[in-house]
Amino acid sequence: MVLKGPLVAAGLVAALLLGFGIARATDSVAGPPATAPASTAIPSHSHGGAVIGDLGGFSLSAAGFTLVPAQPLTVPAGARQQFAFKILGPDGGPVTRYVLNHDKPMHFIAIKHDLSGFQHLHPTMAADGTWTIRLSLPTPGIWRLYADFVTFDPAGQRLPLTLAVEATVAGSYTPLAVPPPSRTVDADTFTVTLEGTPQVNATQPLSLRVFASGAPVTDLERYLGAYGHLVVIRDGDLGYLHVHPEDQLVGGAVKFWLSAPSPGRYRLYFEFQKSDAVHRAEFTVDVP
Ligand SMILES: [Cu+2]
Structure with missing residues (x-):
């Protein structure tokens, strides 16, 4: 489903919320919305000018919430598999x-320990809170x-x-070196340049x-509502x-x-859209 504007999105969201609420109130066993859980639109929480605080993604659990995978996490290389998980609440x-x-x-982001293999995916949720995504981890490693x-x-x-x-993808793992810092990188047929240097405790453009x-x-x-997405x-x-x-x-x-x-070395994954296709440019940045 492609949502083409905030009004359309807000309307859909309101409808989904309402639908879910009714289902709950009447104990209906009607099926869930196919792709969207009960949701409300969030205003641009980290848009322009936001100060970015701490990093996340270190742990299975935080703030009382826990990610619970539905299957073992040792998988063969390259096989496209269903990956399912739930988020349990407090x-x-x-x-x-x-x-x-x-x-x-x-x-849903997948990345290998050597910072290669970036994937950005969007799972779908069933009514019981189970998220599923088709996932292929192409090379051995963690x-x-x-x-x-x-x-x-x-x-x-x-x-x-x-x-x-x-x-873990079993097999012989040869870690790739993180590419050295560069201000210009290729992304498919495009070239992308980066201006500015992040600083510790100072918000920089x-x-x-x-x-x-x-x-x-x-x-x-716009891709997912913004002219670009940056995963650091x-x-x-x-x-x-x-x-x-x-x-x-x-x-x-x-x-x-x-x-x-x-301070330290960071890898920046910048996604942008042109002619209905999403492209990615990856930068290495050293923060002094
Ligand atoms: Cu996403």
Whole structure:
């Protein structure tokens, strides 16, 4: 399903909420919405100017919520498999209420320990809170799987969380070296440049510009509601951050604001859309 605007999205969300509420109130056994759980739209929680705090994605559990995989996490390389999990809440039951965050109630990121193999997927949820995704981990090694979502704490306040679990792909693992820092990288047929340097405890702009055949691309499209998505992973512990840009392009660039939580090396995964296709540029950045 493609949602083409906040009004459409808000209407759909309201309808889903209502539907779910009715089902609960009458104890109906009617099937769940096919792809979307009960959700409410979240305003741009980390859009333009936001100060980015701590990293997440270190743990199966945080703030009373726990990611529970439904199957063993040793998998063969390359096989496309169903991966299923639940998020259990502070009451011990599965969470079924999520906030739509950038058009999706759940963002699922897979990355190998050597920071290669990035995947950004969107699982679907059944009425009992079970999330499923078709997942292929192509090469041997240890992969971290991140569930990035917004739900509600027991007081009803929105709670963004990133929980994580690790999967092992058996086989001979030859870690790739993290590429050295560069301000210009290729992304399929595009070239992407990075301006700005994150600093510790100081929010700095990061501008990403997309070029095709040397000319600036002026008609980037919104992908999941934004002109770009930036996932930041810290080398050493795979700490995770998902940042969204200013709502509009700034001088043709996709502009993020970012404060680094520590010195060190980070890998930046920038996704953008052009001609209905999503592309990814990966940068290595050293924060002094
Ligand atoms: Cu996503």
